[in-house]
Amino acid sequence: MERSLMKGNEALAEAAIRAGCKCFFGYPITPQTELSAYMAKRMHKAGGVFLQAESEIAAINMVLGAASTGVRAMTSSSSPGVSLKSEGISYLAGSDVPALIINVQRGGPGLGGIQPSQADYWQATRAMGHGDFHVLVFAPCSVQEMVDMVVKAFDTADKYRIPAMILADGLLGQMMEPVSFPEINPDSVDKSSWAACGHGNKREHHVINSLYLQANELEDKVNERFKRYEIIKENETDAELYLTDDCDILVCAYGASARIVKSAVNSAREAGIKAGMFRPKTLWPFPVKELNKACKNASELLCVEMSKGQMIDDVKLAINCSKPVSFFGRTGGVIPTPVEVLEQIKKIGGKI
Amino acid sequence: MPVVFKRPDSLLDVPMHYCPGCSHGIVHRLVCEVIDEMGIEGDTIGVCPVGCAVMSYDYFGCDMIEAPHGRAPAVATGVKRTNPDKFVFTYQGDGDLAAIGTAETVHVGARGENIVIIFINNTIYGMTGGQMAPTTIPGQVTQTTPFGRDPELAGYPVRVCELISTLTGTALAQRVAVDTVKHIKEAKEAIRKAFENQKEKRGLSIVEVLSTCPTNWGLSPVDAIKRLQKEMIPYYPLGVYKDVTTKEGEK
Amino acid sequence: MTTEILLAGFGGQGVLFAGKVLAYCGLMDSKKLSWLPSYGPEMRGGTANCSVCISDEPIGSPLVLTPDILIAMNGPSYDKFINSVKSGGKAFIDSTLVDAKSDRTDIDCFYIPSTEIADGNDLKGGSNMVLLGKLIKETGIFNYDTIQKAIEKVVPASKMHLIENNLKAIKLGMNY
Numbered sequence: 001m002e003r004s005l006m007k008g009n010e011a012l013a014e015a016a017i018r019a020g021c022k023c024f025f026g027y028p029i030t031p032q033t034e035l036s037a038y039m040a041k042r043m044h045k046a047g048g049v050f051l052q053a054e055s056e057i058a059a060i061n062m063v064l065g066a067a068s069t070g071v072r073a074m075t076s077s078s079s080p081g082v083s084l085k086s087e088g089i090s091y092l093a094g095s096d097v098p099a100l101i102i103n104v105q106r107g108g109p110g111l112g113g114i115q116p117s118q119a120d121y122w123q124a125t126r127a128m129g130h131g132d133f134h135v136l137v138f139a140p141c142s143v144q145e146m147v148d149m150v151v152k153a154f155d156t157a158d159k160y161r162i163p164a165m166i167l168a169d170g171l172l173g174q175m176m177e178p179v180s181f182p183e184i185n186p187d188s189v190d191k192s193s194w195a196a197c198g199h200g201n202k203r204e205h206h207v208i209n210s211l212y213l214q215a216n217e218l219e220d221k222v223n224e225r226f227k228r229y230e231i232i233k234e235n236e237t238d239a240e241l242y243l244t245d246d247c248d249i250l251v252c253a254y255g256a257s258a259r260i261v262k263s264a265v266n267s268a269r270e271a272g273i274k275a276g277m278f279r280p281k282t283l284w285p286f287p288v289k290e291l292n293k294a295c296k297n298a299s300e301l302l303c304v305e306m307s308k309g310q311m312i313d314d315v316k317l318a319i320n321c322s323k324p325v326s327f328f329g330r331t332g333g334v335i336p337t338p339v340e341v342l343e344q345i346k347k348i349g350g351k352i
Numbered sequence: 353m354p355v356v357f358k359r360p361d362s363l364l365d366v367p368m369h370y371c372p373g374c375s376h377g378i379v380h381r382l383v384c385e386v387i388d389e390m391g392i393e394g395d396t397i398g399v400c401p402v403g404c405a406v407m408s409y410d411y412f413g414c415d416m417i418e419a420p421h422g423r424a425p426a427v428a429t430g431v432k433r434t435n436p437d438k439f440v441f442t443y444q445g446d447g448d449l450a451a452i453g454t455a456e457t458v459h460v461g462a463r464g465e466n467i468v469i470i471f472i473n474n475t476i477y478g479m480t481g482g483q484m485a486p487t488t489i490p491g492q493v494t495q496t497t498p499f500g501r502d503p504e505l506a507g508y509p510v511r512v513c514e515l516i517s518t519l520t521g522t523a524l525a526q527r528v529a530v531d532t533v534k535h536i537k538e539a540k541e542a543i544r545k546a547f548e549n550q551k552e553k554r555g556l557s558i559v560e561v562l563s564t565c566p567t568n569w570g571l572s573p574v575d576a577i578k579r580l581q582k583e584m585i586p587y588y589p590l591g592v593y594k595d596v597t598t599k600e601g602e603k
Numbered sequence: 604m605t606t607e608i609l610l611a612g613f614g615g616q617g618v619l620f621a622g623k624v625l626a627y628c629g630l631m632d633s634k635k636l637s638w639l640p641s642y643g644p645e646m647r648g649g650t651a652n653c654s655v656c657i658s659d660e661p662i663g664s665p666l667v668l669t670p671d672i673l674i675a676m677n678g679p680s681y682d683k684f685i686n687s688v689k690s691g692g693k694a695f696i697d698s699t700l701v702d703a704k705s706d707r708t709d710i711d712c713f714y715i716p717s718t719e720i721a722d723g724n725d726l727k728g729g730s731n732m733v734l735l736g737k738l739i740k741e742t743g744i745f746n747y748d749t750i751q752k753a754i755e756k757v758v759p760a761s762k763m764h765l766i767e768n769n770l771k772a773i774k775l776g777m778n779y
Contacts, residue, residue, distance in 0.1 A: 054458075
């Protein structure tokens with residue numbers, strides 16, 4: 001398969017087009033703008049729609065409109081812009097409309113900075129909008145994985161009628177790596193039972209809606225969705241386990257942080273410390289079984305993030321706080337170094 | 353016996369939740385009559401707002417999407433861009449369209465988005481119980497302007513048709529009312545023109561309908577109509593503010 | 604083994620482009636590689652830099668903090684990065700724009716008046732390629748054939764006429 005060099009942001013866009021995405025609505029923001037620019041160049045040729053919206057809010061609502069008619073639709077942004085999209089994402093979830101949202105994270109809160117960050121983990125996995133709901137969250141750690149996960153995200157979103165998010169960051173979005181595009185056969189999910197695309201006088205009218213004024217009715221609706229979430233949790237978790245069979249110290253990291261951790265784990269092994277790495281590829285659902293398998297023989301866990309510690313909550317919950325979990329992170333756009341992580345591993349190693 | 357008056361086919365036969373004397377029912381009917389006459393129900397997708405008309409998805413027989421507050425024009429954009437051969441309309445109130453959704457409204461005009469907006473202006477928030485709207489007239493008493501709207505404090509109303517008519521992408525901006533038979537007939541003609549514009553891909557058509565809200569105005573239905581005539585029409589003059597199909601183009 | 608390369612200079616000097624050429628060299632030679640630019644306001648005329656990793660193993664962190672190879676195209680970049688070069692590493696410095704000389708003895712510093720060379724050969728803006736030519740000659744990381752293929756790949760089809768000039772500048776650097 002031919003390898004080409006692509007920026008993460010561009011690879012996300014190309015993969016989406018190949019996955020049958022028919023429209024992109026976005027608003028410029030660093031560090032994801034290349035994605036929009038790539039779509040502007042390519043989408044028309046691919047027979048789809050590119051539109052620069054007047055705001056992030058309008059963009060996500062354009063996605064809601066397009067996806068409600070049954071087409072594959074997406075938007076992308078970076079942290080502050082994703083906050084603006086949260087209203088629309090909640091409506092997507094509440095209306096059971098699948099769509100793809102990409103967050104190329106940067107430092108926050110507020111306007112924050114423009115350097116890579118992982119400080120939107122809580123937002124993505126717990127609070128992507130108001131109300132009882134989840135979105136699928138995929139966390140790539142390489143440009144190739146960005147390609148693969150876009151396809152997976154669209155397919156899974158369609159399968160369960162749920163919005164999906166790719167949680168990347170400025171480092172992955174900006175970096176170039178060799179990438180190859182496999183023959184992509186996107187799942188073709190029949191949406192004719194719910195899509196609002198004109199009934200052609202052949203069926204009852206379809207209504208895409210998230211409003212239920214009767215409390216019992218809304219509760220039933222949410223319960224039905226949560227039953228689906230249970231099936232998703234059972235079937236759709238994914239993680240990479242690296243040198244975990246015999247590890248004493250299990251380092252947990254996702255996305256760009258995991259690349260740094262892998263380097264540090266390799267160095268630790270060279271120094272005679274039995275370190276391993278657990279990298280969730282899905283953040284929601286969190287790979288609970290996979291983590292418990294990975295830390296079976298470990299005596300301590302270390303969580304490394306480009307934040308003040310957010311995924312660590314899920315790590316602790318997943319193992320029921322049965323083992324000590326420590327944390328190392330840099331925030332504000334500072335990327336931790338393999339040397340810093342190695343020091344932390346050594347510190348823990350000294351205690352064992 | 354020949355039938356001379358009946359419920360439009362595209363208006364579903366279900367009880368409506370609107371208050372007695374509210375003009376939503378009239379406007380729903382006008383929209384559905386036009387849809388029936390043009391034979392486009394099966395090819396139409398409506399987008400309803402947040403506000404009193406939020407549940408209009410239960411009344412319109414075409415496929416419907418319920419949008420977040422103020423975002424109906426953006427939702428409609430997503431529908432229309434991916435389904436250019438379908439008819440798309442939004443049905444929005446004044447708070448939805450001219451306050452929280454102002455950006456979305458202005459930009460569908462700027463883009464010349466080929467959709468229809470039915471805009472209900474009754475100078476008040478109905479669903480939430482009678483608060484000041486962006487169209488509330490100076491001096492008008494509402495829950496949040498208990499001493500009458502004071503422009504010093506609460507600013508001035510937004511005249512939507514005037515505003516939208518300045519945009520190049522607007523094909524039609526017309527203000528109508530539903531207080532008399534004559535005005536109702538004119539309103540229907542305007543709505544028909546709006547949908548015809550969409551068929552001919554002319555750009556954004558907005559029909560602003562001056563409407564009543566007896567409940568939140570604290571008036572009987574008859575007195576509400578009188579208020580519309582005495583207070584609203586002078587402040588919001590009826591007429592065509594822009595029509596690209598007429599010779600002079602703009603009025 | 605991973606070779607970590609850091610290229611730094613003013614925005615507009617072709618720092619990111621030179622990095623891309625190296626990255627494409629890695630692609631041509633079927634290596635693992637990464638290319639990471641600095642981004643943000645510094646791209647608009649301030650200092651720009653870019654990290655390139657070339658390896659036989661999967662690349663961990665793509666961010667180069669302690670380079671094996673440094674290209675410094677101006678004074679501020681030289682000042683900022685010369686002391687971060689790994690012991691035993693190599694630095695390629697545009698001596699037309701950088702007056703300073705390093706007193707480090709654990710690295711090899713090559714001072715090339717690359718701006719002067721480029722300008723003198725009617726190759727304005729070719730300082731980056733002159734330095735790259737010197738880099739491949741002194742490090743042996745890639746050969747000329749590879750860099751030729753890489754440049755043909757990086758230069759957009761609309762600017763084909765620039766391929767020749769870039770290769771000329773590479774050769775000038777190799778022969779300096």
